[in-house]
Amino acid sequence: MKVGIIGATGYGGAELLRILNSHPEFTISAIYSSSQQGKMIQEHYPHLTGIVPNTLEEIDPNKIAKDTDLVFLAAPSGVATKLAPSLLEAGCKVIDVSGDFRLKNTEDYEHWYQKEAAPTEWIEKAVYCLPELNRKDVQTGTQFISNPGCYPTATLLGLAPLAQSGWLVEGSVIIDAKSGVSGAGQSPSLATIYSELNENLKIYKVNKHQHIPEIEQMLKKFGYSSPITFQTHLNPMTRGIMATIYGNVNTDVTEDDVWNLFSEFYRNEPFVRVREMGIFPATKEVTASNYCDIGISFDERTGRVTIVSVIDNLMKGAASQAVQNANIMFGFEETAGLKFSPVFP
């Protein structure tokens, strides 16, 4: 299968190139950029020297449709809104890694993203797929997948078993999320320069993060309908997301019950690793991989569960999850090209 990548110069694009370069089913046929056409990707990303020989091409939907079977849209929010429809009409399959097609409610999009939403007809076409929770929504013929956000991936995998169990007390969910800096992408700004972030810890977008409605949209499907508190922190590290999730449970559950719930829920999932009771994952234990690792505890003093969920924001939070979705879309083994180990230390 021939795949193309739009936005290959971003960090998500770089990881797509790394993964697809070793994938048994997909071949990188072309890469596209709106601003750096004609440049070899190895000039922008020297680590790909001798590995990815491609040169960045201009974005021409018809040509793209001719040259590829599948396009990954790894562009910033707002760009996919413009590009996806013409790519889809030209017959491409599309996996959008941006936030443009995740929210079914366009008012939510416009409120939280402060941008104009995509046309409703295209939003309806997009299948939101966090594979462990939505893979059945992708069917033969699905042409367009909307890849989940990095924070929602970590959060929803951490919350899904409990949210679906009915044990969770409405109104009690708080997510304290922490991310590495690569989530901010490669655009330079005062907020992302080294001297400002190193040896520093910041909270940002307090009560305003655009991933809030994406998480709430899924929680509602699970039967949890209250608004959540979700805060995000920028940590002095390049990769990794940890969501520390707090919620009260409304029945006489024990720590064993909660742990068994999670263990059972993810028993057959190749990319979710529920840690033994009393053991909690650290972000570096999933670096450069497609894993989501989860630790669970229950505090009898407060009746509160604390769940720790970690992913690599550029991988399970973006690129490798997009490839997992591509595998699903084309009916390949879901783990194809993704069975590599995290890199540690």
Place this chain on the structure above:
Amino acid sequence: MKVGIIGATGYGGAELLRILNSHPEFTISAIYSSSQQGKMIQEHYPHLTGIVPNTLEEIDPNKIAKDTDLVFLAAPSGVATKLAPSLLEAGCKVIDVSGDFRLKNTEDYEHWYQKEAAPTEWIEKAVYCLPELNRKDVQTGTQFISNPGCYPTATLLGLAPLAQSGWLVEGSVIIDAKSGVSGAGQSPSLATIYSELNENLKIYKVNKHQHIPEIEQMLKKFGYSSPITFQTHLNPMTRGIMATIYGNVNTDVTEDDVWNLFSEFYRNEPFVRVREMGIFPATKEVTASNYCDIGISFDERTGRVTIVSVIDNLMKGAASQAVQNANIMFGFEETAGLKFSPVFP
């Protein structure tokens, strides 16, 4: 005034030396160590070369009482329990930076610290003093101050105005705390080596941190009596603590009300800086200083307040707060020797 430091080779001790070296009222007369007697401090801490000429001496309470007016006990938990009584009996004034005399309830100490508690009579003698909240408890003649823990300092300064207001919903408080690694001290272990912590984020002591009862003890005094949820994370940075504090408010308060409450509460405090509405502090903005910076938000969707409180764990969380307490104890200007700026970047 002549001061001595027991445990000068720890990181808290190093910061005490740095601060006291420039203090207008105190003079470092002697430094003590249980394991490195006879060594010059500059052999252990080369940054002090030519600045602190002292040699580490053995710990002999009677000699210490003769040589000093005040001793800072900057030793690990368990050591102060043994040393403080003899120092006090020998006539020294003592400021204990460890956790040994903070909890009035010895059962709490033994449960959370997993160590034998100090004798009750000495615990009763110890005045727990987080200056902004307890300075009136220190009176003429106070001989023994117990310096607050790093996490409780950040947390209690962040929570005090709200906890005392009566607006806080019982059972709603969750504190998600993040610390730099220097809090773990200088003892090498697999858990503190660079390659394990760099580019990594960990949660630790889940539901078991010994600072939980210290925070609850103070909150009770403020009128908030429920157990709290308090989780701690190790961040890839040397210094800094951020406490992200969540709580529901039970009345029709607005964000303005909450902000005004804090602003008023700390109006005359030289070391607490309440940030403008919508602005939140980062840890590096207080590095190497005695400041605690606080940001406040209120989310109408959830009725929940999020408070961000940052300190330098080695300074306001240990050494500089101990000096602030020493100033209070001796009746000096509370800001004496502490009016320096944070170091940025």
Place this chain on the structure above:
Amino acid sequence: MKVGIIGATGYGGAELLRILNSHPEFTISAIYSSSQQGKMIQEHYPHLTGIVPNTLEEIDPNKIAKDTDLVFLAAPSGVATKLAPSLLEAGCKVIDVSGDFRLKNTEDYEHWYQKEAAPTEWIEKAVYCLPELNRKDVQTGTQFISNPGCYPTATLLGLAPLAQSGWLVEGSVIIDAKSGVSGAGQSPSLATIYSELNENLKIYKVNKHQHIPEIEQMLKKFGYSSPITFQTHLNPMTRGIMATIYGNVNTDVTEDDVWNLFSEFYRNEPFVRVREMGIFPATKEVTASNYCDIGISFDERTGRVTIVSVIDNLMKGAASQAVQNANIMFGFEETAGLKFSPVFP
């Protein structure tokens, strides 16, 4: 082919496990540890949870020889001296990643390592193989390979073309080498804890690094016989080595000549990437890969060449180079299992 790893709990061992787990020809049949027998490797390295199911076994040379075709010895210096002979006598093929069999001159070993050297007969059996420079020394029947050190790998690949050209002025070579902290391994010590190394830069083993004689031994073969100056620095990063190499050239060479020399020398090497003139590699551009990237400049003002050579110390400097050597030893494609991209950012 069944392979075993002795010293699997070290960082080099962890990378061997990661690489071999995806290798098309080798299968991890057993892992060994002198101190943690009976422990699952995923307890020590949680990132391998669900990936490497092995339990650490005790080191019994006869059993190892029965269970494996090849053993990687990834133990600290001094251990291989004791284990390698019995493994070889028991019929195992062995690749030693430590420094015990690299120096042909036992006096050099004892002077620089301050340890007793291995028996001469076994040192003679060991084939020192930095593949790009020595692969022809490995022949059918070679049973024992000594894998180069991390610094020598970066340095020798950077110097080889020039040292063999005859252009290099005797006595002019200075190597200023910089390494990440993972080279110090996983043993905790004051010298490796986070708070001491973060935001810090140190020089160490000044004029005393045990890799000096290893580099000189190879340079002599190339025809450069003077002692070198070689200094090593510890940088606040986990992985990566950069060797900045200085040398004067004795003829009327131009920058073009020097660049062409390198370009030609490595034209067919899959794992050495000579950068375009004026472009210099950064360490992160080879992270988690088997590449060595090289940049070259010539300064007419001083007649001096500056060569920059970077590797991942745990990979090309240890584990992946060992696998490259294993491929050579068994006659597999030299790139088998090693054709993955560096991880960036």
Place this chain on the structure above:
Amino acid sequence: MKVGIIGATGYGGAELLRILNSHPEFTISAIYSSSQQGKMIQEHYPHLTGIVPNTLEEIDPNKIAKDTDLVFLAAPSGVATKLAPSLLEAGCKVIDVSGDFRLKNTEDYEHWYQKEAAPTEWIEKAVYCLPELNRKDVQTGTQFISNPGCYPTATLLGLAPLAQSGWLVEGSVIIDAKSGVSGAGQSPSLATIYSELNENLKIYKVNKHQHIPEIEQMLKKFGYSSPITFQTHLNPMTRGIMATIYGNVNTDVTEDDVWNLFSEFYRNEPFVRVREMGIFPATKEVTASNYCDIGISFDERTGRVTIVSVIDNLMKGAASQAVQNANIMFGFEETAGLKFSPVFP
């Protein structure tokens, strides 16, 4: 004395504000910025909240001359060329922290800086002062001091004793310099963002650094007239410079001789700390201070001296050295306001 700072929003400016805020002789009367007039400095630098109350003012030389006795010019290269003359003509004393007036030879400036040089008459007026080496050049009435560059400060303090001794072999000097990222200032660019620099090590401006002629200009005065090799590396840390300096000595000197030469040379210098033989400084041992620490070794195998010199690039490499120069200029105690300890860890 009333002082003003032009370019107060840069990192050097921030450190000037921190130092001057506690200085016994100088008072910050005004701060200036070309782009952020009307903004309070605490909006740009929140760590100064409640400490420096000033608002940024526009740069009007006549007004500045009226309001201040001394101006620190902490603007980027090229700006001082334009501002200094009018400030000096208006009667201000000026200390320029940029590179515009360091090189006496304008051709050198234009070649290495790739900018137009300042008018010769003003260059001649500027007294280049690295206090330990040039303080006698500042005399009563000196109105204009050019503050040395960060790399030249570390390098020249490391080389001066040897360069003046006559022992140094012409043509043998190589300086391998490493810097933290703050030297690149606060302007965002792809080259300074966190994700590109963290866990990475880069060489830059190979053979082209503009500090080369500044170092050579001083070395010539010392009697060493060959061109030097000087390479610079960007390290994943915010602050700190280490210059590792290599040079051959031409006589039968011993390590003792070299060490004694340095020890004697700096015997009375309050801010240069020559370490004991065999001990080498790390960058963090001078963080946030005005110290330059030096370690020395001599290798008999190669006849080569290796000198390690470390400073905090923003302090002794910029702001605190500028204050040291101001002290000299006004005849105050040279250590006034600078006698604080480095911050460690």
